Amino acid sequence: MPSPAGLNAAQLDAVHYLAGPCLVLAGAGSGKTRVIVHKIARLLDAGYAPGQIAAITFTNKAAQEMRERAKQLVGPRAAKHLVVSTFHSLGMRILRQDGARLGLKPQFSIFDSDDVLGLLKEAGASTDNALARRWQWRISGWKNQGLNSDQAEAVAANDDERVAVRVMKRYEEQLAAYQAVDFDDLIGLPHQLLQQDDEVRAKWQDTLRYLLVDEVQDTNAVQYELLKSLVDHPDERRRGLFTAVGDDDQSIYGWRGATIENLKRLPQEYPSLKVIALEQNYRSTGHILRAANGVIANNPKLFEKKLWSDLGDGEPVRVVECDGEEHEAERAVARIQALRGAGGSSIDFNDFAILYRANHQARMLEKALRKANLPYKVSGGQSFFDRAEIRDLCAWLRLLVNHDDDPAFLRAVSTPKRGIGTQTLASLGEFAGRWKTSLYEALFAESLVTAVPARAIGSLHEFGRYVNDLEYRACHTTGAEDAKALLTGWLKDIGYEQHLMDGEDSEKLAAARWGNVLDFVDWIAKRCGGEIENDGGMTVETEKKSVLDVAQTISVIISLAERGDDQNVVTLSTLHAAKGLEWSHVTLVGVNEGLLPFRSDDEDMTAERLQEERRLMYVGITRARSTLQVSTLRRRKKGRDTIQGVPSRFIAEMKLHEVTVKEDPREKLKALRAAAAERAAQAATVAIKT
DNA sequence: CATACATGAATTTTT
DNA sequence: TTCATGTATG
Secondary structure, rough: OOOOOOOHHHHHHHHHOOOEEEEEOOOOOOOOOHHHHHHHHHHOOOOOOHHHHEEEEEHHHHHHHHHHHHHHHHHHHHHHHHHEHHHHHHHHHHHHHHHHHHHHOOEEEEEEEHHHHHHHHHHOOOOOOHHHHHHHHHHHHHHHHHHHHHHHHOOOHHHHHHHHHHHHHHHHHHHHHHHHEEEHHHHHHHHHHHHOOOOHHHHHHHHEEEEEEEHHHEHHHHHHHHHHHHHHHHHHHHOOEEEEOOOHHHHOOHHHHHHOHHHHHHHHOOOOOOOEEEOOOOOOOOOHHHHHHHHHOOOOOOOOOOOOOOOOOOOOOEEEOOOOHHHHHHHHHHHHHHHHOOOOOOOOHHEEEEEEEEHHHHHHHHHHHHHHEEEEEOOOOOOHHHHHHHHHHHHHHHHHHOOOOOOOOHHHHOOOOOOHHHHHHHHHHHHHHHHOOOOOHHHHHHHHHHOOHHHHHHHHHHHHHHHEEEEEHHHHOOOOHHHHHHHHHHHHHHHHHHHHHHHOOOOHHHHHHHHHHHHHHHHHHHHHHOOOEEEOOEEEEEEOOHHHHHHHHHHHHOOOHHOOOOOEEEEEEEEHOOOOEEEEEEEEEOOEEEEOOOOOOOOOOHHHHHHHHHHHHHHHHHOEEEEEEEEEOOOOEEEEEEOOOEEHHHHHOOOOOOOOOOHHHHHHHHHHHHHHHHHOOOOOOOOOOO
16 A cells, blocks of 8 residues: 555555664565665655755665755755765864874875775785785785784784785785775774764764664674764663664675674664564565565574565566587577567667676677677776776876875876886885885985986976876866866876876777776866756756865766666676666576585685575665576586586576476577578677776 | 796676 | 786796
8 A cells, every 4th residue: 555655564664663773674675775865865855955865875876866866856955965975084074174183194095996906916015916815815804803912912813814914014004104094994084083083973973963874794804893983872872873774685795894783783683673674575576576585485594574566466477408608698688589579679788688607608698698798887897096097097096085095106107218217216216215215305415316217206296296286177167067177187107198198009999098088087177076967857956176185086986987877788797797787588598506506615605605696696686676597507617628407406496487498480480580680680789998 | 057938727896 | 807826038
């Protein structure tokens, strides 16, 4: 019985319960974003100011979507002041404002994982990428448990870990010296700050009075603690004003520190916790949902919850047995062609997704799609901001924001090459190390002449002066037009276009890179504001920002890469990257023992691991709206030999009554016809990749 | 001894 | 696709 707002009974309960802590168990496709957005509206009605309501998500994309939907419901005016942000950007906000209490200047840099890798190699005096990755992984794991290097030392279990602890100690020193933080610190440091500083905690508790947390099942230990320190108000009446939304059955990030313990702790630590389950699924048909329920029923339950749908039975789930990966890819493509052919090509490419466990499985699928001339995109490919040219420019911007950001300095100073070689930089680095200053600071030291030859000093000073001047201008340039002029002037000054031409042997590739650079410039200029946003009739004037302001937020914003939602193409995605998305027609490939559930040779499969794999299967199944095809391999490659493929146990768990489809000649014929029609159509759009 | 090319192998990902 | 390792050649 839908309410005027179109919410069902459970959803209404969730929206209207404001009195205390609330946990919403939102099954797949049960309309949880709707609930969050309506709850925001309800909170506004109840007298909360927009700025007192914070909605926390994991990804920028989710935050953006939530803000957008909130805007539609409560209007742009209120939506503008809502705090809708990721854990990390909230952490950044807290640190920028109050990080000084931890000895952090407001302009601190944020190191991304490549910077961190470089730093760790330095800290551990190693050039081995794989080794440094393992350190990075280990150290991040500790940090996600809330451990610093001293505490990690106590738990280090073997020699490898003890080495990692040593590297971590050195790494902590480096970060402090550079006035930099890594992504984990964006959670850990705010938490530490709120713990140790009552004044700051009181201030933030007063600012953010009601918290809505999306995907709680994905929080790690430190994120949970951060939430607690915001929500545990000393005044009993204001304690625990939050709504946590999540689904224990969709917890698939245990391997990166997310812990389902957090969901168990909630009812214990907040005895008055109101638990509401959203069980009506608005996405999938009966066959699909029953298969999903069948699989997940094999996991132990944390909370009782069973999805149902009134969309009818729909099509049965198809299980397809394939000879090998190539055959499987062909059949996945044939399925798309058959459905499109059957629907008179009225079905968009957008409605199809092929999902797999591991990235490398995309290769064969891409090949088959190209051959069939179907447009596609590979989600989870490297982002716009990972490209070398964009990272070059980001390094410059970071250096402007924080002169002590040494990795940024090193990248900027040699991009493009300006007569400052490794020899000079090594001497400068040694000098800076001796005096415990940043490279940039060292550059202006009088005694530098003792360490670096005069000729090199000239180039260094020139660079330093330029950076200084550029910073000054960036700080005083606001508005899109002026920002663009400044940025293009800068690119010209440093001769970046020429640099790209020199560095690339294919002129076409260089031009493509330059195109990215120009996109990037436009993107920054746009964010410098003065922009009129159009919101369904309403126009909102956003504040103008300086180029430096925008530069400050860059490493936390990666939304440009997500463009392409509007392209009408087939999606290829890992199961992990598919979470939260949905398509009418989904094919799950490689549903074999060893692949899904994944089993590695050197680690044995614990019950927890298997359960997470099962949840992954569950996530995959529940992505589908109307049809689902699951394919298995009769033979699959392992190392250099081919082994017999064993269908995944999850297929049996779906409890399907249908017989496995071996090969359907009619489908093949339909596919052939569709393919012929398709051939006349446009060429394949290839994924955004270099 | 160093560089260049070929061959083979590959969890999952965000900030 | 990318990345690392190994072999062969200069």
